[in-house]
Amino acid sequence: MIHKIVRRSKVDDTHLPDSFSPLLKQIYASRGTTAEECDLTLSRLLRPNTMKGLDIASKIIADGIRDNRSILIMGDFDADGATSTCVCLLALKMMGASKIDYLIPNRFDFGYGLSPEIVAVAHSKGAELLITVDNGISSIEGVAAAKALGMQVVITDHHLPGKTIPDADAIVNPNQVDCGFASKSIAGVGVAFYLMSALRAELRQRNWYQEQGISEPNLAHLLDIVALGTVADVVALDGNNRILVEAGLKRVRAGRCRAGITALLEVAKRNPAKIVAADFGFAVGPRLNAAGRLDEMALGVETLLCDDMMSARRMAAELDGLNAERRDLEADMQQEALKSLESVELNEASLPWGIALFQEDWHQGVIGILASRIKDRYHRPVIAFADAGEGEIKGSARSIKGLHMRDLLELINSRHPGMILKFGGHAMAAGLSLRGKDFETFEQAFDLAVRELLKPEQLTGEFVTDGDLSAADMNLTVASELRNAGPWGQEFPEPLFDGHFKVIQQRIVGEKHLKLVLETECGQTMLDAIAFNIDLKTWPDATIEHAQVVYKLDVNEFRGNQTVQLMVEQIEPM
Template sequence: MTATEKRWRINRPDERLVEMLEKELRLSPISAKILVARGFDTVESARAFLMVDEHSVHDPYDLYGMHDAVDRIKQAVQNKEKVLIYGDYDADGITSTTVLKTSLVDLGADVHHIIPNRFIDGYGPSERLFRQAYEDGFQLIITVDNGIAGNHEVKVAKELGMDIIVTDHHEPSEELPNADVIIHPRHPDGHYPFGELAGVGVAFKVAHALYGELPQHLLPFVAIGTVADLVPLLDENRYLVKAGIEALQQSKHPAIQALCQIAGVKAQDIDEETIGFGFAPRLNALGRLGDAAPGVDFLMTQDKEEAQSMANYLNEQNKERQEIVANITEQAIEMVENDPEIGDAKVLVIADEGWNPGVVGIVASRLVERYYKPAIILSIDLEKGTAKGSARSIEGFHMYKELAKNSEILLAFGGHPMAAGMTLAVEEIDELRTRLDEQARAGLTDEDFTPVLNIDIPLAVEEIDVTSIEDVRRLSPFGTSFAKPVYAIENATIQSMRKIGADENHIKLQIASRNGDLDAVGFHKGYLADELTYGIKINFAGDLQINEWNGRKKPQLMLADVQTDEWQLFDLRGIRQVSRWLQSIPLEKVTFIAFQNRTQQYFDSLIPAEIMIYEDKMTPQHIENYVVLLDLPTNASLLEKLLEEANPRRVYAHFYIPESHYFDAMPTREQFVWYYSFLKKRRTFHLKEHLMELAKHKGWSRDSLIFMTQVFFELGFVTIENGLAQIVDNPPKKDLTSANIYQERQQQMELEQTLLYAPYKDLREWFDSRMKSQTVSEEEHSKWI
């Protein structure tokens, strides 16, 4: 049985509702199933979701304070006041700044922008920068994607005589800053119908109000910032991203074209994944490593050469960021693996000096993916005596609330259920680890530390075709709160399987179910080739994509996880070189079994594990769920006893024998008669001197003659002394088959035929008939039902 990576939760939508949506909305069965699985249980709700257009955008003046904000901005434009857009250093902040600055430039404002440096001023409003703005003559500051928590800094700006408009989307606290205007979709005094806008979405609403019409030319930036900030792709966010992607695909903007070039994508192929994995990381890299302000200049430039140069710079920054993340991740993993105090804790709290605080959140995410535990990565500043870092969590562990229980040892913290940031004194790191470990042990079960895979719908292979997969794109964009669909294909079998890639760390399979077959690919899942076997029912989960090669399109499953509840037989027969198959076996989970002492002696230096000699009187209580059968048993009943009592989930069949008699065949009765008559005539026969000569004369093998001689000796027909065989007068009357050596050879030949030389299918059937019925426990069953 393969150990699943995740707990499966499969949604099985109501077929009646599926048929209704399929018919009324002319959807493919797969698209209709997805919508029902996602909770769209009426034609009206599904149609409203699918038919997003400009009417999905709410009136910007529904935002509390928008009239005042527009009046103050227009006053600044009319009076030629210096206006400062104060942004944030991530992709959402950069695009927010771009959107609002572009709209003010179009209005003729004297507008500039500044983005705080993460390492100097930190996140949000900076008193230092606000004072600098005052000295530089700015009369109006507009924050984008930040400011709602900047109570002190806003107070300073007001005391200096500057006006300030805060536009933000982060969680507002009980006490709001004393700004002139606050534009926030969840303003406590407002009633805006959708509270989940990104920072760029809020900035876009201000721009919409300023222009007096929907600014279509700003939609590409809104799409980038919204996808990058992982806000729910529902309501008007869905329209903003959908329309923004369409605009990106048609855009001639130098920055967009340059981003396509460095991301290696054609403009017409841009989708939400292009933004999330191609554009956003490069924009984010600026603020993670240094100054993010040039990102706004890049997005606003109309010069192609400048855009390309800036894009190349973004790309280099991103590569540097990737290297830094890889190095810190490697160091963090080493700490987890080598320090039990860190690795055994239910919450990973890892700290070191000099780690880049701009990337520790990414490292925390990597550790959550690897270990599925909440993770906190801290960068130590010995000069200040503090540690600053980021946390990422798992389902069931509300990171912000758990940190709040330790507020007395935290200098500062903030965040959400799944992510948070914090600063604490270096000497409190161990205490925080201890406390969070105790909190996790008290609040989480063992099951909570197994990741959940939410599967939208199960499908049969024959349901899947190119047209249906293309139809699913009608449901896009996919993202937060409306994730890309995950499919399950249950009770399928493997038709072919091979490792692919230069390092063979990927896998390609062809799977079959009922009346169809389907290609499947698993990136970084090459190990599955050592975990799966043919001839068993397997459940596959993943994403359906279209593979196009030489103009031909085929459906393809991108594997996310694999499960089976059947025992498995791995065929290692005939692979003499032990190192070739040993590397595919999980040594810590298997019991190596030999039936003969000579086998144990042969493998002792080749296998870095204990080898058990299995005998008839043994009770296999110490045998693991996985067993390696190194040799053939002396009789089938011994192996049958082992299988019945141990009932292994995996059997690795090697069946090594020093010499096989199967292809020599058993000498015929006529051969025995002729040889006995020959010996009877000779009376004596010197085996060492003449056996080979006789074998050549008769065309028999030397081993056959030795075997027949041994049978005669055991039955008392001949004596052997010093290599001389001598006939016995008046021997006892015994049948040849009564000799033990005859029976043992016959039995070995039958075992070789049944176990060693049988086709895999026949060998599997032999084991199947002798294994206990392996039913899945309720706990295991719940993992994938």
């Protein structure tokens, strides 16, 4: 699908420092950045005292450490869950906790969250205090089961709560009612970091470190893990999240990060000294996620916890292999999904507004990525389902701008009580379970609800660009400035440009990527460019001499030499 191009309007940027180039000032200003928000130092982090539940949660955990209770971190099987688990484990060890362990449910055996079944496993391990990370806000039955077994439960989460919340001993979630913490888009790992910061202060107040003869920990040592989880979970990079991510990236660039992160960067062929947020999002995060998608996320956690470089490299190689397997599975599933849509693709009017897909042999661990790929192709909300056994199917949903996925599922649930067995998530992504026999009914209800909530024009994708880039700005200095002006990410998008170019050379590399040499229309500058996963029905074509290109200005490094390269997001023959 060809996306329409919408250029950002010029805005006043006089409030920003003159040390920035005119181009960067305009880019920042167009994203609503204030002069204060250009300062990404840790001193500007939001204070913890506005996060509801943090005080009581830190007291409960401090009491648990003092009383030498058995503390179990209950994580989630994605990168955010894995990094949250590691932050808590490492911080608790630094604070002198002696009886700590973690447990991450296998998605195929236990599903998501603190279920009664996984609570039974935690009980068998002797857990007395459960701390959930990146999950728990919807675990009504699981918390009840834990309490019935005599365990205390502290929930830390960032997902949207439902109408009923669990009866936990403490809940820390910026999205719960009456929480004044300003960063509602903080990731689960960020919530865990704030809890550990509050716990450190609570123990300091109790004179714990002096009594135990240990040093008060410097939690900044964990910021590389916090940055990884924040970027990998694709949360909005508001001001607070940008501070956390930038601080973590600085640690990595300075060679002060965890051995596991260094090993994952190595296996992904990324240079730690020049890492940017996108490297976490597209190189490290997927390899970490592959463990939870295809195997046990414990492998990902152990990689991040590892402080021996040789062991870290061995585990990173294993994760790299799982990620390659994940890519192959995803490619096969995507082809099958596209085939099922071919009949309606020929007639745009008959294409569902909300696309629901199910195939019995699809892999549960990859349906989220599949839904995302189909959503990108058709610019429609998508839910992909896989068989979950015992007559149930599990779905992973991805939405488009303007449609709140969790609210939509709430609407369907109110109209068809009992059809959705359980659901939860965010505006842009959610998960749910159905009985297999209800799939067709759900498919129709989903499409109908989407049609009610969206307008036709919202089904056309668009690229919001920063306009045309002059030939004079297509140089290494500008490319480096933009690269280093991040961290860029969700809701704080990397600069994107559009323009007309002459197509000088074109060839396929890596089976489906288009390598190009482009020349600016004025003939002043020739540039290398690459478009990934190109439409092979259109390219290469020697008759195409001119194209409209949507692109990012990138720094390409090869054998120690740096050159400017255009990363093509869309190329349309003219």
